[in-house]
Amino acid sequence: MKKFAMFFLCLIIFLLPSQASAARKIPILIYHSIDEFKGHGSKDLYVRPDNFEKQMIYLRDHGYTLLTFEQWEDRNKVDKPIFITFDDGYKNNLNAFAIFKKLKSNTFKPRGTIFVISDFIGRSNRLSKSDLKMMVDSGLISIQSHTATHPELTKSKNVKYELENSKDKIERITRKPVIALAYPYGLYNNKIIEETKKYYQFGLTTIPQLFIEKRKPNELYLLPRIYVKYSTTLEEFAQIVDEGEKY
Numbered sequence: 001m002k003k004f005a006m007f008f009l010c011l012i013i014f015l016l017p018s019q020a021s022a023a024r025k026i027p028i029l030i031y032h033s034i035d036e037f038k039g040h041g042s043k044d045l046y047v048r049p050d051n052f053e054k055q056m057i058y059l060r061d062h063g064y065t066l067l068t069f070e071q072w073e074d075r076n077k078v079d080k081p082i083f084i085t086f087d088d089g090y091k092n093n094l095n096a097f098a099i100f101k102k103l104k105s106n107t108f109k110p111r112g113t114i115f116v117i118s119d120f121i122g123r124s125n126r127l128s129k130s131d132l133k134m135m136v137d138s139g140l141i142s143i144q145s146h147t148a149t150h151p152e153l154t155k156s157k158n159v160k161y162e163l164e165n166s167k168d169k170i171e172r173i174t175r176k177p178v179i180a181l182a183y184p185y186g187l188y189n190n191k192i193i194e195e196t197k198k199y200y201q202f203g204l205t206t207i208p209q210l211f212i213e214k215r216k217p218n219e220l221y222l223l224p225r226i227y228v229k230y231s232t233t234l235e236e237f238a239q240i241v242d243e244g245e246k247y
Contacts, residue, residue, distance in 0.1 A: 025210050025211070025212050026075055026081050026082065026083065026210060026211045026212075027082045027083070027210055027211075027226060027240065027241045028082075028083040028085060028204070028210075028211055028223060028224065028225045028226070029082070029083065029084050029085060029225065029226055029227075029228050029240070029241075030085050030086075030087060030206065030225040030226065030227050030228070031047055031052070031084070031085065031086045031087075031096070031228055032045040032046070032086065032087050032088055032090065033045055033046045033047070033090050033092050033093075034046075034047055034048075034049055034052050034086070034090075034092050034093055034095040034096040034099075035048070035049065035090075035092035035095060036048055036049075037230055043230050043231075044227075044229040044230050044231060045229075045230075046230045047228055047229070047230060047232070048230070049095045049096075049099065051232075051234070052095070052096060052099060053099045053102075053103070054234055055228065055234065055237050056099060056100070056103055056110055057103065058234065058237065058238060058241075059082060059110075059241065060103060060108045060110075062080070062238075062241075062242075063079060063080050064080040064081075064082045064241070065078040065079070065080060065081055065082070066082055066083070066084055066109070066110050066111040066112065067081050067082070067083055067111060068083070068111050068112070068113050068141075068142035069083070069113060069142065069144065069179055069180040069201070069202050070142060070177075070179065071111075072201075072202070082241060083113065084110075084111070084112040084113070085112065085113045085114075085115060085182065085204065085225060086112060086113070086114045086115065087115050087146055087182055088115070088116070088117060088120075088126075088146060088150070089114055089115070089116030089117055089120065089121065089126050089127045089146065090125060090126060090127070091124075091125050091126055091127055091131070092125075093114055093127060094127070094131065096112060097135050097138075097140065097141060100112065100140045100141070101138070101140065104140065109139075109140070110140060111139075111140055111141070111142070112140070112141055112142070113141070113142045113143075113144055113180065114127070114132075114135070114141060114142070114143055114144070115144050115145060115146035115180070115181075115182035115204070116132065116143055116144075116145070116146055116170065117146045117147060117148065117149065117150045117166075118145065118147070118148045118165065118166035118169040118170055119148045119149050119166075119169075120149075120150070121169075121173070129173050132170075132173050132174055133173060133174060133175075136174045136175075136176055142176070143170055143173075143174050143176070143178070144170070144178055144179065144180040144181070144182070145163070145166045145167055145170060145178050145180070145181045145182070145200070146166075146181070146182045146184060147162040147163065147166050147181070147184055148161055148162045148165050148166040148169070149162065150184045151184060152184065152185060152187050153183060153184060153187060153188060153192045154187050154188065154189050154191075154192060159192065159195050160195070163181065163195060163196060163198070163199050163200070164198075164199055166178075167199050167200070178200070179200055179201040179202060180200055180201065180202040180203075180204065181196055181199070181200045181202070181203050181204065182203075182204040183196075183203060183204065183205060183206075185206075186205050186206030186207070188203065188205065188221075188222075193218050193221045193222075196221055197218075197221060200221075201220065202220050202221065202223060203220070203221035203222065203223065204223045204225055205222055205223060205224055205225065206224075206225055206227070207222070207224035207225070208224065208225070208226050208227065209224045209226070210224065210226075211223055211224055226240055228240070
């Protein structure tokens with residue numbers, strides 16, 4: 001009996017680390033515009049709404065749980081955690097919101113995080129204050145910071161304004177905590193990380209890989225993200241989320 005108990009204990013010890021490690025291999029996806037490309041800007045920063053819907057249906061049908069950064073602690077409590085993020089706060093992100101509402105059910109709650117440039121809120125091609133409040137109140141969208149004016153932070157002479165004022169302005173609009181920052185152009189250095197830590201709990205890069213928890217210093221301020229592009233096929237999307245392929 002003692003030998004069996006010892007064997008069982010050793011088996012648990014052997015299995016737990018591998019399971020915990022697997023649970024921490026998390027895709028964080030990055031989108032920009034959810035719209036048909038009409039010839040302006042970079043085509044690969046667009047994803048057609050019908051393709052975005054197919055991608056979200058894939059996640060639903062394959063058992064993924066979409067989380068926001070307010071739910072970071074839940075990442076190891078679900079089988080397939082994934083984070084959907086959008087940069088810049090374009091008006092066409094309302095297309096993604098409409099798809100989320102369409103797909104929402106008792107068994108699937110799509111969620112996403114939009115990183116807005118606070119001084120651009122309300123411009124003709126950007127989300128308005130009422131858009132932001134409406135999406136946040138739905139419980140499907142978290143609004144976080146992409147700085148105040150989208151500079152290269154490593155060259156900016158007013159980092160405090162970019163980080164603090166954007167956080168404050170968004171919080172006044174949404175009445176929700178702003179806890180995450182997406183670095184403009186994915187650029188950062190040690191100084192920017194230290195400044196970010198004064199105001200935010202998370203910093204997001206554009207390093208194209210899965211997040212794998214290693215408990216290293218500043219790990220939550222170096223979160224990687226994988227681009228989903230206009231050219232990304234559904235098969236490639238499946239590889240990105242299921243296998244961590246870099247695209």
